[in-house]
Amino acid sequence: MGKMSIAVDAEGADKKCAFKFIWEGDDTAIQNIIRTVERVAAGAGVTAKQFTHSCLKHLPAIGLRENEGEQQFQMMAILYTVLKLPMPENAGRPGEVHDYAADEDISATLTVGDKAVKVEINGEYIGGERTEH
Helix, strand or coil: CEEEEEEEEEEECCEEEEEEEEEEECHHHHHHHHHHHHHHHHHCCCCHHHHHHHHHHCHHHHCCCCCHHHHHHHHHHHHHHHHCCECCHHHCCCCEHHHCHHHCEEEEEEEECCCCEEEEEEECCCEEEEEEC
C-alpha cells in the first residue's frame, strides 16, 4: 500500500489557503479516485483535468471546506492531479504516477496560483517538478 503526503499552498488575489494531508491506498483505491473524478467531471460536461483545475483554482477563495463530503472531494481532486502526472524523465519509467503510487511513498507539494498549478513530487523512484496551466 502506497502513502502520499501532500502539501497545498494556494494563493490568489488577496486570499491564501495552505494545508497538508496524508492518504494511503492500494491500486483499487487509486482507480476508484480516478474513476470517481472522471465520472463527476463527465456529468458536469467537462474533462477531468478541467474539473480538477477548477477545484484547485478556487481553493484560495473558498479554502478547505468544512463539510466532510465537500472536503473529501477537494482531496480527491488534489490526489487526481498528482496521480495523473506523467512520470519524470529522470525516473526512467514510463506512464503516470498512478501506475506506481500503490507501491511507493510519495510526497507532493502543490503550489496553486492564478494562472498555473505547480507540482513538485518526490518518492523513492520519483523526483521532479511540473507546471500545468
